[in-house]
Amino acid sequence: MKQSMPLWIAAHGLALAGLVANPAHAQKFDGLAATPQMGWNSWNTFACDINEKLIRDTADAMVKNGLKDAGYVYVNIDDCWHGKRDDKGVIHPDPERFPSGMKALADYVHGRGLKLGIYSDAGATTCGGKPGSRGHEYQDAITYAEWGIDYIKYDWCDTKGLNSAGAYTTMRDAIRSAGRPMLFSICEWGDTRPWDWARDVGHSWRTTGDIYPCWDCEFSQGSFSAWGVTRILDKQAGLRQHAGPGHWNDMDMLVVGKGLTDDEDKSHFSAWAMLASPLILGNDVRSMPASTHRIVTNAGAIAINQDPLGVSAWRFLKTGEVEYWAKPLANDEWALMVLNRGAQAAPVSFDWGAYHINDDLSKRTADFKHKRYAWTDAWSGKTGDTTRKLEAKVPSHGVVLLRLKAKT
Structure with missing residues (x-):
């Protein structure tokens, strides 16, 4: 059905022709993720129990405990930050959890010398049932750019009838049109072999389903499974040739400090370093024990992960x-x-x-x-x-x- 120009285009002062006529919009931003991205994500410890105080306190902790100096620069808010869309379709953060707004939070994180990431989904709703970006891709990218967002994790729930390559390419083009370099992290769990089509779309792509904090197990969650460390490692066979500077195989977030033994944590961290996977912490960095801190800040292992040659083991x-x-x-x-x-x-x-x-x-x-x-x-x-x-x-x-x- 033919529709008139959406209200959000006028609301953001953009000309529709400018979104489709400039060939630069058909490219992802270069210069991001020259080495695998490093940071922290809220999901593995906090799931939907998040708010702006947690994010501010986490940013403060990352500076104070040396994580920033070790290379962890992204502070990523995962699912459930969302409030509602207004009458123009513009998304807003949950006013109770994020009363100061995302722009103020981004300013705070940037003031710590760190970068702020956010989460959305290619479907109409996120995995947590919040508003997704389907049909609002350009609108949301512009909103994120206005907030000062530096990283977008883009999930794949509620996507029946969508083509993954097409959906992620649409969001890539939307990010480009918004004009702010934002690292684009593709999270469709490897279901449609993103390593075959995503090199020019995103800066990293998940190669498997979610990780689970065990050594060698499959944890069934009904319609899908989460995987232990060695199960995910095994699923990387045949994928190394697809990764390199600016386009990485993502083995999911780290579960160091989430229940494995110290030896298992070292092996987990070493494997992610050797295979040039992004290093995204999932523990509570505000109160981690010294043993966990020593592992995630190990300079030798991090240097192997961040090697500029960018070749996977x-x-x-x-x-x-x-x-x-x-x-x-x-x-x-x-x-x-x-x-x-x-x-x-x-x-x-x-x-x-x-x-x-x-x-x-x-x-x-x-x-x-x-x-x-x-x-x-x-x-x-x-x-x-x-x-x-x-x-x-x-x-x-x-x-x-x-x-x-x-x-x-």
Whole structure:
């Protein structure tokens, strides 16, 4: 049915021709997510129990406890911030939960040197039953830009009859038309293989359903399942070639500090670092224990994740329950992860000289027989080099995470 020009176009002072005539609107914003984005999201701990005080206090905590200095810059509000649309269709935040409004909240977060993210959905309603952006894409993008939003997580609930590539492309174009660079995080759970179509649409895309804070499990929630750490890791097989600077495979938010053991948390964080997934914390950063803080601020693991080469790791060897993963880094360096999936500690004796690691994707080679590398373990701080076997006892569900640098 043909409709007249929506009231919101006039309300925002925009000409309809300007939205469709400029070819620049058909591009996502470049220069965002050159390395995987780092930040925090409200959902995994707070779900719909959110308000502006929580967001302000979280921003304050991220500055005070060193998360900002470690690289975590996005403070992302997930579902349930929404109030109602007004008579022009403009969305407003819940007036009881966010009485100061989103513009004031964004100003506060920006004043802390951080960035504010927000959540919407391609459907008519969000996963929490709040107003989605279907039919309001350009309107909402303009509203978010006016508020000063820096990041949009865009979900996939209530989307019957929609084409995912088309729906996300519409929102990409809406963000571009709004004129403010906003990182676009695609969250359709990997159902329609976004890695095949989303490179020029979003800055990251979910590759699986939601994560669940367990090591190796499937948690059924009726019509869908959430997955443990190793289940999500396994689902990344064959996807590394699709990721790179500005377009990342998103293995979902981190559950570090949400019930796993310390060894499992280290392995979880290491795997996300090695596979160049966004690092989005999901714990309560206002009151995390020192053990969790040490993991999520580990400089060595973060540097591996944030390596500018932007190449994801792959598993090159499996011996029983022990797996060996390699990741090429910039400046002819490498990262190596030894992951013990088993229920018992596993002795490791890795003969470097027996392996010649070749990566067809990055065209990088590590010939340990003819080239010597010095290594440092990101977790233990131990050092060594490849002239001697790597001897270690890896705890159950534990990890060794090495950074290798060629020696002349």
